[in-house]
Amino acid sequence: MTCLCPFLKYIEVQIRELILKHISNPNSIILAVTAANTDMATSEALKVAREVDPDGRRTLAVVTKLDLMDAGTDAMDVLMGRVIPVKLGLIGVVNRSQLDINNKKSVADAIRDEHAFLQKKYPSLANRNGTKYLARTLNRxxxxxxxxxxxxxxxxxxxxxxQYQSLLSSYGQPVEDQSATLLQLITKFAAEYCxxxxxxAKYIETAELCGGARICYIFHETFGRTLESVDPLGGLNTIDILTAIRNATGPRPSLFVPEVSFELLVKRQVKRLEEPSLRCVELVHEEMQRIIQHCSNYSTQELLRFPKLHDAIVEVVTSLLRKRLPITNEMVHNLVAIELAYINTKHPDFADACGVMNNNIEESRRNRMRELPATVPRDKAPGAVPQGDQDGTGNWRGMLKKGDEGAPGSGPASPHKGHAVNLLDVPVPVARKLSSREQRDCEVIERLIKSYFLIVRKNIQDSVPKAVMHFLVNHVKDSLQSELVGQLYKSGLLNDLLTESEDMAQRRKEAADMLEALQKASHVIAEIRETHLW
Known part of the structure; x- marks a missing residue:
């Protein structure tokens, strides 16, 4: 007996949880059954009902075994509702006993005997009690x-x-025409990608930039700002510039600033634009790859039915993007190489900048000459340009002359504008400060480099996005469908590509069954609206 106690307790808990699970639903009606020969105040059924329906609005009390009450007692107070406070009412019934069941007493005979008992024992309440009245009340x-x-x-x-109709539609119908289905899926994916x-696209992202919008952001925000952050003189200092000037003059001192020094230095600076340009290509390529997943998640859910087809499409698009990447990189590399191939000092914007700069230099020289004492000859003044050295053309080369080239060294370098290495890895000996002409020559070269660098940077900022669009984005967009059809639309691949996932058929059946049940429920509700309630 002791061994059965935990088991019985477990059964009791399970029964209680099962009952509460059903009667806790606010849409349910609680039928609380209590025997008339027990104390109503301790009824377990009423106690549980009050836990979930304290006001008794959903509870209908049923009192059984009216015929088994002790002699001299009755259930009149209970049946009149004076003991049990419930809103839906209280109905007394007399059921068949175990002996009646063993003797195979029919339900009709039991109802007839019940009615006779109620007429005899509770004549004033007979019409509001009994099994028939309980059935009508419950129905109402x-x-x-x-x-x-x-x-x-x-x-x-x-x-x-x-919801289930949409879910069932996403699962699709069983494939009948494999060729048509495959072509339809390929065409839809290619269209959604473009x-x-x-x-x-039908499904627009609201949480982040996607597709063409992100590509535009890469071109005009990421790439544009990166180029603008590149210092035209980054990595150069005065020692680098002066070394380049001297190396370009050869063994003989020069009267003019050699043009080749400017070309060497400006090419070195222009070369720095190649890395951010190639990075721009890489970012666009990554976004083109991300679009594949976007289309798979939002636009072509039918592909989830066919995992092998999905993987094959991803592989084809990825391969196409992979093939276009080196071609686009080569074009971007060539754009920078084109700028390095020919330094166009006759460019209108560069010529205008040189003219303004030469005028500023000449004006500065004249101002310094006016401030000299009368005893100092003007052709001996620091920074003066002898009259015979001018070429009369107004060209920047004719305006710039070397200083005292007989001096063996230069002074301290100006602050670095970036990490750089000397042009020939041979530092200029520092023996004295720069002469005024050396300082002037270096400043002129810096201004020229900056002016020309800005022109090239503007060209690169405009041409790289165009190259990426032509060689990568537009090419993939225009050739995607033909590439997919050529790679996948083959009779030998149909069965394999259109093989559904293992659980797809089961999920489709479950969704169809649920949809059918909901449609029947909707039909029943429509019929209830037309039912006349008594």
Whole structure:
């Protein structure tokens, strides 16, 4: 006996949890059954009912075994509702005993005997008690309760039906024509991929930039700002410039600043634009790869039915992007190489900048000459340019002359503008400060480099996005469908590519069954609206 106690306790807990699970639903009606020959105040059924329905609005009390009460007692107070406070009422019944069941007493005979007992024992309450009255009452309560819950139930059923209909549509129907189905899926994927780039996709991201919008951001924000952050003179200092000037003059001192020194230095600076340009290509390539996943998640859910086809499409698009990447990189590399191939000092913007700079230098020289004492000859003044050295053309080469080249060294370098290495890895000996002409020559070269660098940077900032669009984005967009058809639309691949995942058929059946049940429920609700309640 002791061994059975834990088991019985477990059974009791399980039964209680099962009952509470059902009667806790606010849409349910609670039928609390209590024997008339027990104390109503300790009824377990009523106690549990009060836990979830303290006001008794959903509880109908049923009193059984009226015929088994002790002699001299009756259930009049209970049947009149004076003992049990419930809103839906209280009905007494007399069921068949175990002996009646063993003797195979029919239900009809039991109901007849019940009615006779109620007429004899409770004549004033006989019409409001009994099994027949209980059945009619429950039916009426159920119909009224359904009518009250009908609007909300109908709304919930319609929402669920729409959800399962959409889910079933995403699973698709079993494939009958494999060729048509494969071509349709390939065409839809290619179209959605292109629409995502063009910004006309059906599913638009709201959390982050995607597709063509991100590519535009890369071109004009990421790439543009990166180029603008590149210092035209980054990595150069005065020692580098002066070394380049001296190396370009050869063994003989020069009267003019050699043009080749400017070309050597400006090419070195222009070369620095290649790395951010190639990085721009890489970022666009990564976004083109991300678009594949975007289309798979939002636009072509049918592909989830066919995992092998999905993987094959991803592989084809990835391969196409991989093939276009080195071609685009080569073009971007050539754009920078084109700028390095010919330093166009006759460029209109550069010529204008040189003219303004030469005028400023000449004006500065004249101002210094005016400030000299009268005893100092003007052709001996620091920074003066002898009259015979001018070429009369107004060209920057004719305006710039070397200083005292007989001096063996230069002074301390100006502060670095970036990490750099001397042009020939041979530092200029520092023996004295720069002469005024040396300082002037270095400043002129810096201004020329900056002026020309800005022109080239503007060209690169405009041409690189165009090259990326032509060689990568537009080429992939225009050739994607033909590439997919050529690689995948083959008779030998149909069966393999259109093989559904293992659980797809089961999920489709479950969704179809649920949709059918919801449609039947909707039909039942429609019939209830037409039912006349007594």
């Amino acid at each position: 309560l159920l119909m009224h309760h359904i009518r009250e819950c009908l609007p909300e139930l109908k709304t919930r059923i319609n929402v669920l039906a729409a 629409h995502t780039i063009e910004g006309t």
